[in-house]
Every structure is written in C-alpha cells, then in structure tokens.
Amino acid sequence: MSSIISVKDLTKTYKKVDAVKGINFEVEEGEIFGFLGPNGAGKSTTINMICTMLKPTSGSIVINGYDVKKSKDKVRGSIGIIFQENTLDEKLTAYENLMLHCRFYQVPKSERDERIQEVLEIVDLIDEQKQRVETFSGGMKRRLEIARGLLHYPRVLFLDEPTVGLDPQTRAHLWEYILKLKEKKGITMFLTTHYLDEAEISDRVAIMDQGNIIAIDSPKALKDQLGGDIIELSTEDNDQALKEISEKVKEAEVTVNDDIIHLKVASSDAFISSFIKTLDIPITSLNIRKPTLNDVFLAFTGRKIGQTSE
Amino acid sequence: MEGIIAIWQRDLMKFFRDRARLFGSFTMPILFLLIFGGGMSGTMEAMMTGSMPGEADRFNYVEFVFPGIVAMTLLMTSVFSAMSVIEDKDFGYMKEILVSPISRVSIAVGKMLGAASVATIQGVLLFILIPLLGLSYNLKALVQVIPFMFLLACALSGLGLLFASLIRSTQGFQLTVQILVMPMIFLSGALFPVSNMPAWMDVIVKINPVTYGVDIMKKVMIDTENLSATVLDAMGLNITLFGRQITIFEEMLFIIIFTIVLVLLATVSFKRANA
Ligand SMILES: Nc1ncnc2c1ncn2[C@@H]1O[C@H](COP(=O)(O)OP(=O)(O)O)[C@@H](O)[C@H]1O
Ligand SMILES: [Mg+2]
Numbered sequence: 001m002s003s004i005i006s007v008k009d010l011t012k013t014y015k016k017v018d019a020v021k022g023i024n025f026e027v028e029e030g031e032i033f034g035f036l037g038p039n040g041a042g043k044s045t046t047i048n049m050i051c052t053m054l055k056p057t058s059g060s061i062v063i064n065g066y067d068v069k070k071s072k073d074k075v076r077g078s079i080g081i082i083f084q085e086n087t088l089d090e091k092l093t094a095y096e097n098l099m100l101h102c103r104f105y106q107v108p109k110s111e112r113d114e115r116i117q118e119v120l121e122i123v124d125l126i127d128e129q130k131q132r133v134e135t136f137s138g139g140m141k142r143r144l145e146i147a148r149g150l151l152h153y154p155r156v157l158f159l160d161e162p163t164v165g166l167d168p169q170t171r172a173h174l175w176e177y178i179l180k181l182k183e184k185k186g187i188t189m190f191l192t193t194h195y196l197d198e199a200e201i202s203d204r205v206a207i208m209d210q211g212n213i214i215a216i217d218s219p220k221a222l223k224d225q226l227g228g229d230i231i232e233l234s235t236e237d238n239d240q241a242l243k244e245i246s247e248k249v250k251e252a253e254v255t256v257n258d259d260i261i262h263l264k265v266a267s268s269d270a271f272i273s274s275f276i277k278t279l280d281i282p283i284t285s286l287n288i289r290k291p292t293l294n295d296v297f298l299a300f301t302g303r304k305i306g307q308t309s310e
Numbered sequence: 311m312e313g314i315i316a317i318w319q320r321d322l323m324k325f326f327r328d329r330a331r332l333f334g335s336f337t338m339p340i341l342f343l344l345i346f347g348g349g350m351s352g353t354m355e356a357m358m359t360g361s362m363p364g365e366a367d368r369f370n371y372v373e374f375v376f377p378g379i380v381a382m383t384l385l386m387t388s389v390f391s392a393m394s395v396i397e398d399k400d401f402g403y404m405k406e407i408l409v410s411p412i413s414r415v416s417i418a419v420g421k422m423l424g425a426a427s428v429a430t431i432q433g434v435l436l437f438i439l440i441p442l443l444g445l446s447y448n449l450k451a452l453v454q455v456i457p458f459m460f461l462l463a464c465a466l467s468g469l470g471l472l473f474a475s476l477i478r479s480t481q482g483f484q485l486t487v488q489i490l491v492m493p494m495i496f497l498s499g500a501l502f503p504v505s506n507m508p509a510w511m512d513v514i515v516k517i518n519p520v521t522y523g524v525d526i527m528k529k530v531m532i533d534t535e536n537l538s539a540t541v542l543d544a545m546g547l548n549i550t551l552f553g554r555q556i557t558i559f560e561e562m563l564f565i566i567i568f569t570i571v572l573v574l575l576a577t578v579s580f581k582r583a584n585a
Contacts, residue, residue, distance in 0.1 A: 051409055076411040087402040091324055103316035104410035148406075 004029045004156055004188050005050065010059035012045050019045040021211035022059070027156070027190060032182060034202030035192040036293060041208040043192035044084055047160050050190075051081050064155045077105065080149030081158040086141055090134040094125060094144050097133060098151060105152035119147035122184065123177055139170035143177060150181070157181075159191040163198065175201065196293045207297055214300045223291045226299055229268035231275075232287040233261040241281040248278045257304060264291075313412035317420025318427065321394055325428045335390070335432055339383045340439075346379070346501055347372045347443055358503065358544045373445055374545055377455075377527040378500030380433045381462065385494060385520055387432045388463045389487050391425035392470025396480050408580075418471060418577040422569075425467035430460045447531050455530045458562075462523030465565045468572030469519075475579040500524045503546025516551060519568045522561035525549055529558065 003026035012020040020042045027033040035043045048054035050061055052072045061068040064078040088097055095116065102112045120126045123143035133141060142162060149157055162178070163171040179201065182189060191202070199205050199219065206216040215222060231252075235241040238261060245254055245261070251271065252263040265271045268288045276283070298304055325331070346354070351371040358371065398404040407417055437452060470487070477483045497504060497511060498520035507515055515521050528534075528547060542548055549556050 053405065053409055073411045073413070076409060079409075081409055083402070083405055085402050085405075087406040089320070089324075089403050089406075090401070091327060092320075096323075100316055100320060101406070101410075103312050104407065104412055106312060106411075 002029055003027060004064055005033075005190070006062045007046075007050070008060045010046065010049065010061060011057045012042070012049060012054065013057045018211055020049070020056075023208075023211075023213045025206055025213060025216055027188065028204075030186055030188055031203040032189045032191065032201060034199045034205040035190070035208055036194070036196070036199040036205050036297070037192075037208035038194055040210075041194075042211045043194075043208055044160055046208075047081070047158055047190070047192060051079060051158060052076055077152070078155045079158060080152065080154035080156070082142075082145045082149050082160065082162055084160040084164065086145070088133045088141055088145060088148075091132065093130055093132050094120070094136075095129040097144065098129075098148055101148045101151050107152055115151055119150045122150070122181060123147045137170075139166055139174060142166065142170075142174055146174075146177065146181070150185070150187075154187070156188045156190055159189065161192055161194070163193070163195065171195075171198075196297075199293055205293065207293070207300065209297070209301050215296065219293060222293065222296045226264065226291040226295055228264055228266040228291075230289050230291055230295055231263040231265060231268060231272065232285075232289070233263065233283060234259060234285045235261070235279070235281045235283050237281050241279060244279060244281065249275060255298070255302075257298070262295075262298075264295075311416075313410070314416045314420040314423065317407065317412075317417060318423040321391070321421070321424025322427055324394075325391070325431075332432075335383070335387055336435075338386060339379050339436055342379050342382065342501075343376070343439065343443065346375050351375075354502065370445075372443055373447075373532060374528070375501055376440070376443065376445060377531045378498075378524055380436050380459070381498070381500050381520055381524045381527060382495050383436055384429045384433045384459060384463045384523070385466050385491060387429035388425050388466035389470035389473070389491065391428045392421065392467055392474045393480060393483055393487075394425070395421055395471060395474035396477065396483055399478075400480070414580045415573070415577045417580055418475075418573050422464060422467045422471050422573055422576075425470060426460060426463035429463040429467065430456065433459050433463070448533065451531050451533075455527055458523065458526045458530060461562065461565055461569075462519065462527075465519040465523070465569040465572070468569045468576065471576040472572050472579065475576050494518055494520050497521075498524050499546045499549075503544065505543070505546045505548070519565050521549065522556075522564050526558055526561055 005027035007023060007025050009022050009024060010020055011018070011022050023046065035046065037043055045054065049056045050063065050068065052068055052075055063075050066074040066078065068075050089100070092100070098116045098119070099112065102115070107115060117126065120129055123146055125140065125143060125147065128136070128140065133144065136144065146159070146162070159178070163174050166174065175198065178189070181187065193199055202219065204216060204218050205222065206213045207222070208214070217225070233241070238256070238259060241261065242254070242256065245252070245263070249263075252265045255262045272288065294304055355371045395404070398407070434456060440447060473486055474483060477486060493514065495501065497514045498518050499515070500520060504515045504521070525547060528545070534542060534547065
C-alpha cells in the first residue's frame with residue numbers, strides 16, 4: 001500500500017502555545033485514519049495545517065504527491081474537508097450550497113446536477129434540497145457538509161469532530177452514513193474525535209495528547225498491546241482495599257480513577273476467583289471487561305480521555 | 311474565472327433576498343436629499359453663485375447635488391457590502407471559500423465585484439427620485455453614467471474589501487468606515503465645490519477617488535456644454551492637477567489604478583489570513 005498523506009516533523013507554535021510538537025505519520029490510501037485525543041490535544045491544528053488553512057511552524061506535509069507548502073492549489077483540489085465548525089451558507093438552500101461548491105472546484109458543468117443528486121442521495125437529503133439551510137437540524141447540516149465535501153471527488157476526506165454537538169442518536173446515524181460512504185467510494189478518510197467509540201471504526205488510530213502522538217496502530221493492536229482484561233472494582237473502603245491488594249496481589253497492575261480501582265490482569269478467569277477470596281473489604285461493585293481505547297490512553301498518559309473536559 | 315463569477319453571484323443573490331437591507335440603505339441618501347436638495351438649496355445656490363449675479367438663475371443646486379448624493383450612496387453601499395467578508399468569516403463560510411482551489415486574487419475580485427454591483431443597483435434605484443425632485447436629466451445621459459458609477463463602486467468596494475480583510479469584528483469595521491466615509495464625501499465635491507481648499511485638504515481631495523467619480527458623473531449627467539465657464543467654476547467642475555485641467559480619461563485611469571492597487575492589497579491580506 002502507498003501512503004497518500006505523509007507528515008514529517010510537523011510543529012505549530014501559536015504565540016505562546018506549542019500546539020503541535022513535532023509529529024510524524026503516514027496515512028495509507030483507502031484507510032480510515034483516526035485522530036483521537038482530548039480537547040486541546042492539537043487535532044484541529046494538525047488538520048488545518050494539512051488542509052492548507054494554517055501555516056506550519058516547521059515540518060513537511062505531502063498529500064497525493066503534492067507538497068502542501070509549494071502546491072497549495074493542487075492540494076486544495078485533492079481534498080475535501082468538513083471543519084469542526086459549520087461552514088454552510090445558511091441563507092441559501094442546500095442545492096445552492098452544493099452548486100456553489102461545484103463551481104468553486106470546477107466540476108464539469110454537464111456532471112454537476114447528477115453529482116449533486118448523487119451525494120444528496122448518500123446523505124438522505126434529496127427531498128430537502130430546495131429548503132434553506134437555516135431550517136435544518138444540526139444533524140442535517142452535518143450531513144449536507146459531508147455531501148458537499150464529496151462533490152469534487154476528493155482523494156481524501158477530512159472530518160474534524162464531525163459529530164460534536166449532536167445527540168447520541170444522530171451521532172450513530174451519521175456514522176452509518178460515513179461508513180456507507182467508505183464502502184461506496186473507497187475514499188481515504190481522516191477523522192478526528194474525542195469520543196472513544198468513534199475512534200473504534202478507524203482502521204488505524206493515532207492517539208494524540210498535548211501536541212504529541214503517543215501511539216499509532218489499529219484499535220485492536222493498541223488494545224492487545226495492553227493485553228489481558230480489566231477488572232473495575234469498588235469497595236466500601238478503597239484505601240484499605242488498595243493496601244490489601246498491594247500486600248497480597250502481585251500479578252495485577254493497579255490504578256485508581258474516579259474512586260474505582262482498576263486491575264489489569266493477563267486473564268481474568270484464572271485471577272478472579274482467588275482474588276475475591278483474598279480481599280477482606282466488602283466489594284460493592286465489580287466489572288470485568290476487555291481493554292478499550294480509553295485504557296490505552298490511560299496507560300500512556302495516566303489520565304482518562306474525558307478528564308480534560310466534558 | 312468561474313470562481314470569481316460564483317462568488318460575485320452569491321453576494322448578489324443574497325442582496326436580493328435581504329429586503330430589509332435593500333430599503334434600509336435608502337434612508338441616508340433620502341435624508342441628505344431632503345437637507346441639501348430641499349432645505350438648503352437656496353442657501354447653497356446663493357453661496358455658490360454669489361460672485362456672478364447674472365448667472366444665478368441658470369444654476370440649479372439640486373441638479374448639481376443629485377449626482378453627488380448618488381455617489382454618496384455608492385460609497386456607503388460599496389463599503390458596507392464589503393463587510394460581507396467579515397460576515398462570511400463569522401459564519402464560517404469564508405473557510406469553505408479559502409479551502410477551495412480558487413486563487414486568492416479571484417476571491418478578492420469576486421467579492422469586489424459583488425459589492426460594486428450591489429452598490430450600483432442601489433445607486434440606479436435612486437434615479438426613481440428624479441421626477442419627484444422636479445429634475446429632468448437626459449435619459450441617454452442616465453444610461454451612460456451607469457458604467458462610470460460601476461467603476462467608482464469598484465474602487466470603493468476595493469477600499470471596503472481591504473478594510474474588511476484587515477478588521478476582525480463588524481463593530482470595528484463600522485466604526486472605521488464611519489470615520490472614513492464622511493471626509494470622503496465632504497472632500498470630494500459631491501455636495502459642494504472643493505475648488506478653494508487649503509493645501510493639505512486639497513491633497514486629500516486629489517487622492518480621493520470619489521472626487522473623480524463624482525466629477526465624471528456630474529459631467530455626464532449635467533448638460534455642461536451649455537453652461538458658461540463661470541457656472542462650471544461655481545460647480546467646481548474644473549479640477550486641476552499639477553496646474554493642468556484633468557480629462558475624463560485621466561480620471562477613469564486614476565480610478566482604475568486605485569481599484570487594482572486596493573484589490574491587490576486585499577489579496578495579500580487574504581493570503582496572510584491563513585497559510
Ligand atoms: N488560533 C489559536 N491561537 C492560539 N492558540 C490556539 C489557537 N488555536 C488553537 N490554539 C491552542 O492550541 C492547542 C490545540 O488546539 P486544537 O488544535 O484546537 O485542539 P483539538 O482540536 O485537539 O481540540 C490548544 O491549547 C488551543 O488552545
Ligand atoms: Mg478540534
């Protein structure tokens with residue numbers, strides 16, 4: 001496989017903040033590449049630099065064979081982007097927004113109408129195309145932006161927090177559209193999110209924190225890397241329980257988060273029955289699960305992903 | 311090229327949908343027409359023709375000031391329409407434009423043409439008032455003046471665009487524009503002649519594109535050929551530059567160069583706004 005995006009030693013320093021601190025990664029053609037990280041990690045800054053909207057402080061970016069510094073227009077023609085914030089013209093209708101986009105990107109005149117109907121079909125907005133965008137719900141606007149981003153058949157579609165601010169049901173729905181798109185078009189997708197479940201659909205995930213990429217791999221590999229199972233435990237007296245655990249239990253890694261004791265063990269089946277007997281403090285709740293990306297983040301940073309905000 | 315037209319048409323389309331703005335922008339010129347055209351016309355005529363008793367009845371101040379007020383409308387609408395750049399930034403649409411492969415100079419030109427067209431339409435709509443003011447301009451002259459109005463509007467939109475690309479907030483923009491617009495009107499000869507100004511003011515008069523735009527408009531609209539040199543002088547229609555009387559062609563050239571320079575400056579400022 002060949003890489004369609006290649007980023008080397010990329011940094012961005014705003015006046016005071018080092019938002020991106022020298023990151024390296026490649027995105028392969030046809031994959032869904034996810035950027036996972038808490039708010040303020042530097043995801044949007046990175047995406048905006050890749051999309052020519054922000055000048056890097058240093059480093060190089062190549063997309064589709066074009067250097068972002070030297071051939072901005074070529075890069076711009078090869079990508080589609082759904083920004084974190086709304087960029088539709090709400091006073092115009094959905095159709096008018098799409099038609100303007102065709103003209104900005106010089107989509108051949110004879111194909112415009114057909115393509116507009118095609119993308120509207122994908123996001124299920126055929127019947128609403130004559131309505132002004134200001135009458136749309138948040139989810140509809142998002143879908144329309146995705147449709148618009150596809151009109152010029154970009155090689156890579158960027159989605160910066162595409163579901164932020166939407167209710168859970170709409171979020172789930174929107175992902176269905178995005179996956180459908182991936183199936184239909186085989187387009188390369190680069191998405192950012194701070195929702196863990198959303199990162200799971202990526203072929204590969206880069207975990208970002210405070211301007212650095214701290215891990216890149218498939219979600220499965222990242223979780224396997226942690227290995228074993230996670231046991232979440234709360235007791236009537238966690239301090240006492242921790243003391244006991246540190247004395248008696250040697251085979252588990254122990255962390256505490258939000259008053260819940262996390263034990264990471266190679267295999268919960270063998271561990272749990274003997275463990276419950278060794279503990280004298282009454283257990284109030286117990287949960288055994290496979291590691292999630294949140295555990296991966298926790299393992300690398302010592303924090304949960306949601307803790308910086310929300 | 312298609313990008314320019316698309317940006318241009320979008321602004322025009324939005325203008326026609328926004329009726330409140332359409333009518334709102336008429337209040338100022340009508341107010342000025344009432345004050346200068348109605349209330350003050352006698353005083354102004356007396357002042358301007360004081361030195362030439364015999365000519366007084368051949369001079370009509372309202373006829374003189376009407377093109378000036380049209381030019382004022384062009385100035386205000388051009389500059390305020392350029393504010394759409396700030397609105398587009400606020401509502402996020404500017405990102406959709408900037409991330410597309412349209413060249414930055416096309417974006418500036420498209421925005422400039424949009425604002426200039428809106429201003430020209432507003433200016434032409436003022437022609438409706440001509441019969442109400444008891445004026446009668448030659449119909450052919452009225453048609454002929456429209457391209458010149460558009461040219462002036464382009465220069466002023468370029469100016470508005472530059473400010474809009476430099477200023478972040480709409481409030482800041484409105485404040486700047488208000489400070490800018492009044493001197494540009496008063497020091498242009500639109501409302502009264504500016505022939506005998508102190509030297510430093512004369513410099514402003516001569517670099518002000520409105521001066522030349524208004525002068526062309528008056529020369530086209532008012533039947534200047536049948537007026538004596540003294541009346542022309544009273545109207546301030548004999549602009550001299552470096553001691554030589556300036557021709558319509560030179561005035562056009564000045565406006566065109568002014569437009570190009572400002573659009574290029576705005577382009578640079580668009581480029582710096584992002585990568
Ligand atoms: N225009 C800006 N000026 C100054 N600092 C900024 C700007 N944009 C973002 N930052 C800072 O850079 C860091 C990364 O922000 P961002 O890329 O938006 O993160 P994310 O998209 O991961 O939430 C944050 O600390 C943020 O405050
Ligand atoms: Mg962000």
